[in-house]
Amino acid sequence: MTRMLICALLVMGTLLGLAGIDLVLPALPLLAGWPGGDAARAQLVIAAYVVGAMAGMLLFGTLAARFDRRFLLVGAMAAFGVLSGLSVLVTDLDLLIVLRAGQGLAGSAPAVFAPGIIRRLFDEVGAMRALALLGSIEAIAPGAAPLAGAALIAWAGWQAPFVAIALAALLVLVCLTAGLGILPGGRVEKRQGGSYGRLLRDPVFLRYGLSHGGVLGGLLIFVFGAPVTITAGMSGSMGDFVVMQAIGVTLFAVTANLAGGLARRFGIERMISIGTAMAFLSGILLLIFGWTGGGPVWMLSLLFAPMNIGLGLRGPPGFLRAIMAGGGDDDRASALVILFITGISSAGTALLAPFITLGLPALTLAVALVQAVGLATLILLPRLPD
Structure with missing residues (x-):
């Protein structure tokens, strides 16, 4: 309690x-x-x-x-x-x-x-x-x-x-x-020499932090650009965007709350890998859809769904592993992961802004590239020892 x-x-x-x-x-x-x-x-x-x-x-x-x-x-x-x-x-x-x-x-x-x-x-x-x-x-x-x-x-x-x-x-x-008495007290015990610089030089921390930032950052770039793309480039309405978001948030919430049990059964690293791969696959499917002429607006909800499911599966275990990779420097690790998410989504949205009038091809290319970065960091950088 x-x-x-x-x-x-x-x-x-x-x-x-x-x-x-x-x-x-x-x-x-x-x-x-x-x-x-x-x-x-x-x-x-x-x-x-x-x-x-x-x-x-x-x-x-x-x-x-x-x-x-x-x-x-x-x-x-x-x-x-x-x-x-x-x-x-x-x-x-x-x-x-x-x-x-x-x-x-x-x-x-x-x-x-x-x-x-x-x-x-x-x-x-x-x-x-x-x-x-x-x-x-x-x-x-x-x-x-x-x-x-x-x-x-x-x-x-x-x-x-x-x-x-x-x-x-x-x-x-x-x-x-x-509730001050029930909150964990004291200063955070950190590894000697703890700093943001140490975390940014740690490939294990970067594996989890950047892959999490890539998956969620790519998803947010798509969400931020979708209203203009749907209404101006696909003859849709804000109602279509709301439906897509409602489906995505529901899928994320359901899978995120299942992630703990699935990680216990299949392994934390496996859930992180599966979730990241699903987000990347969603980015590729959206890219193909956008660059082959698009189609009905409802297809976006279908193709965007694996990205939300993937984030749900890898989100809680991935964030937790990033904090663990901080080596006791929990708050700096948490701050950096949130900054990775904010920085990737903000920078991606800003760089995309001059090209957003090009519609779905430009938006899906940006999302696919960011998801590819998230997958690449997970594959190329070392994992946390068991």
Whole structure:
């Protein structure tokens, strides 16, 4: 029961960090109408949050070696709530962008600490199941949060999402403070000489981190580019995209929650390999579909399905093995894996942007190349010793 309560606290904190992006998205058109504002500057409200979160991941990964993780979590949630509350009071877009960068930095703490804490609470299979549950909830949140944000704005204006985030942060802060005694305490014990540089030079860590980043990064590149491709290049609608996403998220959630039992039966490395190969196969099938003239929009859901299943099968065991490959440097390893995912998906989307008008051929080529990188790192780099 204690372990489940800890997991619930970590889920609450992680979801709050995600809400900082997804719940605020519907407010961007209103923020663009502020004095001196425009659509491009309004986008910086999201971009600043993402940049702050990336910096926060590196920062908290380092701080965990020097300070008690429990107090870092509480302090980060307190700062997150204060910055969210201050965002309601401002009327200057530049000041809001600065506050959002700080908000993203503070909100990244639970995502960095959660995998390492979970690893220490459970055995391998139990940790995979806990990570699968966390990943399933995180996968659902981006679809549900913008709808909730739009409803809040329609009810109470652009400030409503920020008020909701501030109140949720207060709730999480109270829960974390009340549960401080059950959270694993102390500083993280790390291998002597632990650093980001050591991890980036470690081929075993890179095997798991980059392959995970390639599989999930390739999937996200496809998701980010699919709306334009479906509506502009395939005469589809956003309804088609929503259906594809709903099918994909469902398949991921189901297979991710089965991954622990399957890994126990067939082996962790085998599940990582099968999942990575399925994601690569999906990328190749989409590439063939795109470069042979395409077809009905519903085919995307069919061809995209193996990528979601593959991520579900390899996601929890792959992430866990990446943390284990950190040699005790759990929080830095977790931060780097998340940064690999964010960096690959962001860079791929940015590089694809000038060619997105070419439609499905350009999008599927980018996805297939990234999935190939994920598979190649898994094949070429050494695995974690049994």
